[in-house]
Amino acid sequence: MIHKDTKYTNFKITNHEISQIFHKTFICKPNRKLNLYVIILCNLVVSIGCTNEVPQFDGERAYQSLVKLVDFGPRAPGSTGHENALRYLLDELSIVADRVQRQDFLVPFNHSPFNHLTDSLKLTNIIASFDIEKGNRILLCSHWDTRPWADQDPNPDNQKKPILGANDGASGVACLLELARIIKNQKPRYGVDIVLFDGEDLGKSEWREEVLYSGYLLGSAHFAKSTIRGTGYRPQFGILIDMVGDRDLEIYIEGNSNQFAPEWVRRVFEKAKGIPQFHPEIRHFVTDDHIPLNEAGIPTLLLIDFDYPYWHTLEDTPDKCSPESLQAVGDLLIRVLYED
Numbered sequence: 649m650i651h652k653d654t655k656y657t658n659f660k661i662t663n664h665e666i667s668q669i670f671h672k673t674f675i676c677k678p679n680r681k682l683n684l685y686v687i688i689l690c691n692l693v694v695s696i697g698c699t700n701e702v703p704q705f706d707g708e709r710a711y712q713s714l715v716k717l718v719d720f721g722p723r724a725p726g727s728t729g730h731e732n733a734l735r736y737l738l739d740e741l742s743i744v745a746d747r748v749q750r751q752d753f754l755v756p757f758n759h760s761p762f763n764h765l766t767d768s769l770k771l772t773n774i775i776a777s778f779d780i781e782k783g784n785r786i787l788l789c790s791h792w793d794t795r796p797w798a799d800q801d802p803n804p805d806n807q808k809k810p811i812l813g814a815n816d817g818a819s820g821v822a823c824l825l826e827l828a829r830i831i832k833n834q835k836p837r838y839g840v841d842i843v844l845f846d847g848e849d850l851g852k853s854e855w856r857e858e859v860l861y862s863g864y865l866l867g868s869a870h871f872a873k874s875t876i877r878g879t880g881y882r883p884q885f886g887i888l889i890d891m892v893g894d895r896d897l898e899i900y901i902e903g904n905s906n907q908f909a910p911e912w913v914r915r916v917f918e919k920a921k922g923i924p925q926f927h928p929e930i931r932h933f934v935t936d937d938h939i940p941l942n943e944a945g946i947p948t949l950l951l952i953d954f955d956y957p958y959w960h961t962l963e964d965t966p967d968k969c970s971p972e973s974l975q976a977v978g979d980l981l982i983r984v985l986y987e988d
């Protein structure tokens with residue numbers, strides 16, 4: 649891991665700053681030799697800025713994004729928090745990505761505490777693309793919606809209330825927002841598509857027989873149907889991150905990922921060597937947004953810490969998460985994107 653104080657931005661100098669340096673020196677000391685020296689120095693600074701230096705992920709800044717998302721309140725589809733968070737995410741990604749698309753779709757659904765009056769719910773996937781022309785692509789994804797019911801809360805009075813989803817909903821998105829800011833400044837080896845899925849957490853396990861994926865994974869299922877199947881879109885592989893903010897973060901290999909995408913699991917966990925939060929052993933099989941993607945032919949692995957005592961409770965709040973955990977996941981994603 650790169651020491652946290654060594655920020656990538658330390659190496660950056662803008663063209664404006666370069667011209668300022670040159671201008672000031674030229675005005676103060678009209679000396680040919682010195683001007684030449686300044687030009688050489690500027691070229692040196694520019695070349696340092698352009699080397700294949702591996703950029704630094706900022707876990708603190710990612711954590712601030714997590715808090716910002718939670719401050720919108722529950723982001724269950726149909727809620728005001730959902731609407732406001734959508735606007736925030738579109739705004740943030742539009743600043744840094746080469747192209748941002750919103751993928752709106754309707755699902756038949758009348759179980760949400762936020763839409764008693766209609767039989768359908770409007771959901772939105774967000775797709776932020778970088779280096780659009782590049783053929784060699786990677787898909788990085790997470791879900792941005794939060795669960796409308798805290799059905800695992802030990803207090804029965806809370807079980808119909810919506811969760812804040814600091815870990816389950818905000819942590820993965822916060823990591824990807826920070827990564828997007830980095831990708832804007834330094835191109836990785838791959839063209840990158842960051843996809844934020846809606847409607848991941850609207851399912852119930854008792855619906856197992858009735859509906860596809862028990863009502864979970866609505867956004868990724870829609871994305872697989874409309875953007876992958878029958879199209880030429882074929883990223884080399886995908887990484888889904890979900891519940892990666894737990895302050896006691898321990899990430900193991902997820903079982904379904906190992907069945908669908910064993911080679912990518914091996915490669916990614918190889919890169920995780922030396923990051924203490926990652927363990928190259930299988931634990932848990934989780935149904936998550938990587939399933940529809942794998943079924944549509946994109947090998948996708950899930951990074952998740954599923955041992956989180958506040959899962960689907962009202963206690964899933966920012967104090968249960970930490971900048972250090974987001975840093976660990978960000979460091980790994982940086983290695984995947986920038987190291988050979």
Ligand SMILES: [Zn+2]
Nearest residue numbers: 795816849960
């Ligand atoms: Zn969940």
